[in-house]
Amino acid sequence: MYIYQSENWPHFVFDEVKILKILAEIKLRQGILIGRMQNLGFAEQSNSSLEAITEEIMKSSLIEGQLLEIQGVRSSVARKLGLPYKNIPVPRNAEGMTETIIDAVKNYNKTIDRKRLCGWHKNMFPDGISGWNKIKAGCYRDDSCGAMQVVSGAIGHEKVCYEAPPAAVIPQEMQKLFDFINNSETDNIIKAAIAHLWFVILHPFEDGNGRIARALSEMLLARSEQSQTRFYSMSSQIARERKEYYSQLEITGRAELDITSWLVWFLECLGRAIGNSENLLKKTLEKSSFWREYQGKDLNPRQEKIINMLFDGFTGNLTSRKWGKLCKCSHDTATRDINALVKAGILMQHGQGRSTHYVLAWHEK
Numbered sequence: 001m002y003i004y005q006s007e008n009w010p011h012f013v014f015d016e017v018k019i020l021k022i023l024a025e026i027k028l029r030q031g032i033l034i035g036r037m038q039n040l041g042f043a044e045q046s047n048s049s050l051e052a053i054t055e056e057i058m059k060s061s062l063i064e065g066q067l068l069e070i071q072g073v074r075s076s077v078a079r080k081l082g083l084p085y086k087n088i089p090v091p092r093n094a095e096g097m098t099e100t101i102i103d104a105v106k107n108y109n110k111t112i113d114r115k116r117l118c119g120w121h122k123n124m125f126p127d128g129i130s131g132w133n134k135i136k137a138g139c140y141r142d143d144s145c146g147a148m149q150v151v152s153g154a155i156g157h158e159k160v161c162y163e164a165p166p167a168a169v170i171p172q173e174m175q176k177l178f179d180f181i182n183n184s185e186t187d188n189i190i191k192a193a194i195a196h197l198w199f200v201i202l203h204p205f206e207d208g209n210g211r212i213a214r215a216l217s218e219m220l221l222a223r224s225e226q227s228q229t230r231f232y233s234m235s236s237q238i239a240r241e242r243k244e245y246y247s248q249l250e251i252t253g254r255a256e257l258d259i260t261s262w263l264v265w266f267l268e269c270l271g272r273a274i275g276n277s278e279n280l281l282k283k284t285l286e287k288s289s290f291w292r293e294y295q296g297k298d299l300n301p302r303q304e305k306i307i308n309m310l311f312d313g314f315t316g317n318l319t320s321r322k323w324g325k326l327c328k329c330s331h332d333t334a335t336r337d338i339n340a341l342v343k344a345g346i347l348m349q350h351g352q353g354r355s356t357h358y359v360l361a362w363h364e365k
Contacts, residue, residue, distance in 0.1 A: 004165050004201055006257050010176060012194060014260040022267045023189060029274050030225065037231050037281075045229055046083055048284045052230040052277070053077050057094075057101050060214045060235035063242055068094045070312060071305065077102065096123035097211065104215045105230055108222035112181050114174065120212055121205050130207040140174070141206045143167035148203050150250075162253045164203035173202050181220070188224035192217040193266035197259060200249055214238070221270075231281070237273035245269075287311045290362050294346070302327040303337050307346065310360045317350075317357035 003009065037045055054074045061068050071088055076098040078085035090098075100120040110116070122138030129135070141148055148164040165173060177198050184191065199213040214235050222228065238245050244265065252262045290311070299307070306323060316322075323334035338358060341347040347358045 001254070002163065002201075003253055003255055003257065004173075008257060010173075010198065010257075012257050012259045014258060014263050018260060019190070019263050019267070022264065022271075023187065026189060026267055026271050026274070029271060033231055033274055033277060034225060034227070037229070044285060044288055046081070047288050048231055048281055049229045050074065050078055050081060050083060051284050052233050053081075053101060053105065055233040055236045056214075056218060056230065057097050059233060059239040060101075060211050061094075061097060063214075063235065063239050063245075064208075064210055066093075068097070071308065073098060092126040093124060096126050099123045100212070100215050101218060104219035105222050106228050108219050108228065112216070112219070113178055114171075117174075117204075117212065120215060121208055124208050124211060133207075135206040140170045140204045141167050148206075150203075161250050162203075164201070170202060170204045174204055177202065181216070188220050189267070189270070190263065192220035192224070193263050194259070195220060196266065197249070197252060197262055201253055232273045232277035234270060234273050237269050237276060241269060241272075283311060283313075286362065297344070300337065302329060302333075303341060306337075307341075307360070318359070319357050 037048060040048070051074075054070065054077050057073050057077070058068055058070055068091075071086075072090040073094055075085045075088040076090045076095055080098060080102045100123045103116075103120070118138045118140075125135060125137035128137045136142070143166060147166065149160050150162040150164075151158045152161050153159045177195065180186075180198070181191065181195055186194070196213045196217045199216055200209060203209045205212070217234055218230075221234065222230065248262050248265045252259055255261075287308075290307075302323075305327065306318070309326070310318065320331060320334045320338055323329075323338060324331050327334065327337075329337075338347060342349060342358070345361055348361045350357055350359055
């Protein structure tokens with residue numbers, strides 16, 4: 001039996017005393033973070049929001065196994081926020097994911113309905129392709145290929161983790177969700193958690209349901225703060241707790257209408273996301289300070305690209321060989337670029353011989 005087959009569906013219940021206690025703690029931490037950010041200058045606030053939204057897009061996609069190129073996504077987000085940006089080509093699906101999250105955040109008080117939601121889906125699958133499969137983008141699923149199932153396990157040993165409601169009931173079921181989001185007086189943070197779960201239970205699209213569920217949460221979290229500026233990424237924290245995230249969804253999807261366990265997990269995950277915003281803020285302020293100091297310096301595009309990658313969390317050690325591959329240049333060009341940055345005091349050399357690699361001197365301060 002699945003949750004939507006319960007007699008009183010969709011009248012969810014939960015332990016209000018337990019949930020309201022956690023909610024009070026979350027609101028306190030949320031208020032402290034917003035207060036701190038409001039004490040920063042406009043540039044720092046804008047850059048922090050740029051990084052948080054970029055992180056949200058990157059990690060929400062990564063949860064579904066889709067790896068996007070961070071520099072292109074950041075450029076797309078900056079352009080849509082009216083911030084300075086470099087014109088980096090962005091794949092249409094990445095651009096569409098950016099449009100979806102930006103609309104969710106900037107228009108958080110706007111009514112959510114079928115047209116808007118299907119627009120988000122069309123943005124995410126502009127060519128009507130998911131992986132190698134053709135899908136119906138921008139419209140609800142029709143189950144023409146069978147019931148919508150969430151399956152795990154190797155081929156030949158598949159396990160059905162969940163089967164969604166039949167397509168025939170999706171339009172009226174989705175309208176109930178829209179009415180809840182648009183008209184319910186439920187606290188918006190609680191609403192973000194419930195809407196996320198409710199949407200995943202319905203699974204109204206052929207693909208992209210997780211990403212759209214997280215976009216709905218972002219919209220409602222922005223509504224709870226009455227702000228278009230984002231300072232943390234919920235999807236970033238969900239990505240860290242991906243196994244538990246899917247476990248909670250599976251358990252709740254097969255449960256009765258008591259969703260206390262899901263709400264506790266969602267709220268505590270949100271609390272950890274807010275806590276981890278300290279790291280995002282630190283990275284943003286370091287990066288802003290660096291570029292203020294080195295603004296107007298004679299750096300070529302390759303050097304700017306690698307410096308930004310180092311600030312964004314470069315994986316592994318930076319070597320001249322990696323530089324050449326990332327910038328698609330010769331070993332001699334990579335060596336000249338690196339030596340110039342070492343001479344300028346921007347990079348520091350670590351190791352000798354084959355173990356030679358480079359780090360930002362800024363991080364060594």
